[in-house]
Amino acid sequence: MRFLDREGLGSLLARLVAEGYELIGPTVRDGTIVLDRIEAVDDLPAGVGEVEGPGTYRLVRRDDRRVFGFAHGPDAGKRFLFPSSEVLGTIGRRNGHLTAPPAEAGAEGRRAFVGLRPCDLHAIEVQDRVFRGGPEPDAAYAARRDGAFVIGVNCTAPGGTCFCDSMGTGPVCTVGFDVALTELDHGFLATAGTARGGDLLEEAGSREATPGEAAEGHRLLANARVHMGRSLDTSDLPGLLYRNRRHPRWADVAERCLACGNCTSVCPTCFCHDVVDDVDLAGETATRVREWASCFSVEFSHTAGMEVRTSREARYRQWLTHKFASWIDQFGTSGCVGCGRCITWCPVGIDVTEEVAAIRADDGAVALEVGA
Amino acid sequence: MNVVAPDLHRERAEAVPMRIAVVRRIVQETPDTATYWMNLRRRADRLAYSFAPGQFNMVYVFGAGEVPISISSDPARPTCLAHTVRATGRVTNLFPSLSLGDEIGVRGPFGRPWPMREAAGGDLVIVAGGLGFAPVRPALYAAMRNRAHYRRVIIMVGARGPQHMLFARRLGTWTHTLRARGVEPHLTVDIADDAWPYGHGVVTTLFDPAHLDPRMTTAFVCGPEIMMRFAVHELLERGMGTHRIYVSMERNMQCAARMCGHCQLGPAFVCADGPVFRYDEVAELLEEEEL
Numbered sequence: 124m125r126f127l128d129r130e131g132l133g134s135l136l137a138r139l140v141a142e143g144y145e146l147i148g149p150t151v152r153d154g155t156i157v158l159d160r161i162e163a164v165d166d167l168p169a170g171v172g173e174v175e176g177p178g179t180y181r182l183v184r185r186d187d188r189r190v191f192g193f194a195h196g197p198d199a200g201k202r203f204l205f206p207s208s209e210v211l212g213t214i215g216r217r218n219g220h221l222t223a224p225p226a227e228a229g230a231e232g233r234r235a236f237v238g239l240r241p242c243d244l245h246a247i248e249v250q251d252r253v254f255r256g257g258p259e260p261d262a263a264y265a266a267r268r269d270g271a272f273v274i275g276v277n278c279t280a281p282g283g284t285c286f287c288d289s290m291g292t293g294p295v296c297t298v299g300f301d302v303a304l305t306e307l308d309h310g311f312l313a314t315a316g317t318a319r320g321g322d323l324l325e326e327a328g329s330r331e332a333t334p335g336e337a338a339e340g341h342r343l344l345a346n347a348r349v350h351m352g353r354s355l356d357t358s359d360l361p362g363l364l365y366r367n368r369r370h371p372r373w374a375d376v377a378e379r380c381l382a383c384g385n386c387t388s389v390c391p392t393c394f395c396h397d398v399v400d401d402v403d404l405a406g407e408t409a410t411r412v413r414e415w416a417s418c419f420s421v422e423f424s425h426t427a428g429m430e431v432r433t434s435r436e437a438r439y440r441q442w443l444t445h446k447f448a449s450w451i452d453q454f455g456t457s458g459c460v461g462c463g464r465c466i467t468w469c470p471v472g473i474d475v476t477e478e479v480a481a482i483r484a485d486d487g488a489v490a491l492e493v494g495a
Numbered sequence: 496m497n498v499v500a501p502d503l504h505r506e507r508a509e510a511v512p513m514r515i516a517v518v519r520r521i522v523q524e525t526p527d528t529a530t531y532w533m534n535l536r537r538r539a540d541r542l543a544y545s546f547a548p549g550q551f552n553m554v555y556v557f558g559a560g561e562v563p564i565s566i567s568s569d570p571a572r573p574t575c576l577a578h579t580v581r582a583t584g585r586v587t588n589l590f591p592s593l594s595l596g597d598e599i600g601v602r603g604p605f606g607r608p609w610p611m612r613e614a615a616g617g618d619l620v621i622v623a624g625g626l627g628f629a630p631v632r633p634a635l636y637a638a639m640r641n642r643a644h645y646r647r648v649i650i651m652v653g654a655r656g657p658q659h660m661l662f663a664r665r666l667g668t669w670t671h672t673l674r675a676r677g678v679e680p681h682l683t684v685d686i687a688d689d690a691w692p693y694g695h696g697v698v699t700t701l702f703d704p705a706h707l708d709p710r711m712t713t714a715f716v717c718g719p720e721i722m723m724r725f726a727v728h729e730l731l732e733r734g735m736g737t738h739r740i741y742v743s744m745e746r747n748m749q750c751a752a753r754m755c756g757h758c759q760l761g762p763a764f765v766c767a768d769g770p771v772f773r774y775d776e777v778a779e780l781l782e783e784e785e786l
Contacts, residue, residue, distance in 0.1 A: 214557060216558075219596070219598065220515075220598055221515050221598040221600060223512070223513040223514075223515060223600055225512065253753075253754060254754065257752050257753040257754055258752050258767060259750075261754070365761075368783050368786070369783075396749075396750075396754075396755050396756070397749060397755070397757075398560065398561065398749050398750065398755065400557075400558050400559060400560045402557075402558040406558070409557055409558050416757070423747070423757060425584070426745055426746050426747045427583060427745055428583035431746065431785060431786070432785045432786075433785065434785060437785035441759070445759065448762075449759070449761055
């Protein structure tokens, strides 16, 4: 275990910048902590904390100067690795003839992510399976992913809606990082996840952590585990959700759900998308654009002139069942990493842990009327 | 549940490029449905392209986008590609304005085909409803070409009315040709007129006259979900095993690569795990509304 002081982290970030990395890290904007381009360690939100709850998010001033003294805002790595809108290619039309040139690999710069949380790292691994593990791996996604340098930060201040401990994804970084930090009062405990990360820690002037510092890190992380705002019983979630497709709770939650799609936007693993054509005014070039889609929209399931999931109940059931059950069949991993963003950013405060618990509490109950 | 089909051949597509196809012939099938015959424009594409019965292409119309359309032509002649399209949505509504010589994009083929080999050695019964005739027509072609592989080959087709029967021009000649080649055709329409010489009623009314042998039969069923549900229940009642019945499912598909998420049916991505499923893989899912 290494120790890096604040200047050391600054030096590490400066080295990444010198190597041509664009730094993406947490910073305060519009009353939230967002991930955005940062220049240096001073752009990190020192002394800023959060209060998160169902449908609630606000920043608070901490009585220390910690730069990672919060859980997370609405952003994860998703919007950088899987942008909400991305050009896939163009189709040309001249004198009635079509041309479909092979898509050119985008010349995007390499990014260094600063301060992704353990849940976010797991979410990236989940999306890797979607975009790189299928029959047609997405070359642009793979290039962005392979070009990324990741500094993960272990969570010492989990949010009110966090339940990563239940999902086995946190509060400690276990996958997908080059360097992982635990923030202490006077600096950071640091672990290298890759040889590259180890080299950078050396170059940035880290030293061996003292037993006292290591023990303080353990204490903070153990404390984080018991201060998760939420928890979820994950035993046989696929079985539970598959056998309860007609549970009355679906109608109950549909009464509250606005089908706004906030949850799918902030979810770090939701990958569903549309591909749309954008035609220039001359009618000669159609740009094929991939855009985030949400299974909460009616048109999402449009098939052969009609919609499959017309009721909000069916759409909520699709989302929740996909996230916690069918995702496992499809990709060998849960689609939920327990970050709790869907709870925080739901405008009516629907809590997935509460919905699943309600179904479990009344396992086997059958609604009198099914569907719409 | 898990969708597994170790016994089925499954295409593993490598990054499939969009190929350009030229519309060569248009056959109006019903008031809202036409078959578009096309050739791939580049010779190299024509030589490289092949498909299996039941597979589909992502068909692209300039400025509107792609739609998944099953291939309705003979798999033994992949250079003459046919798609039978009902004008019903944003993209398909542009098909009626296509003219001969127009170009469209084709990506594919995708999906799990009808299990022609698994059906060999016994009776093959194909049950189609409405537009569902299109995805099974390549299976009919394949069965006729390899007629000796099957004992009986039976095709049952149901449609709303005579004017909604696909591929039905010169129906008398067609049924005669089928019989001459050892295929038993059974046709019916929900609402018949006086000129209609075949059956009257839903497609399941054809099962009794066909005298199916449940022990020896493999069934391919394709049509609207409600029709498939009834057809499958009738087949099961006659003693057929759920593992001998195959259905072709339809969902919105935008990528055909298990990525866009639109075509999910429970745990399955219809674009890659289907569109053809063995009935026991999806039986539980078909019983649910709005899945």
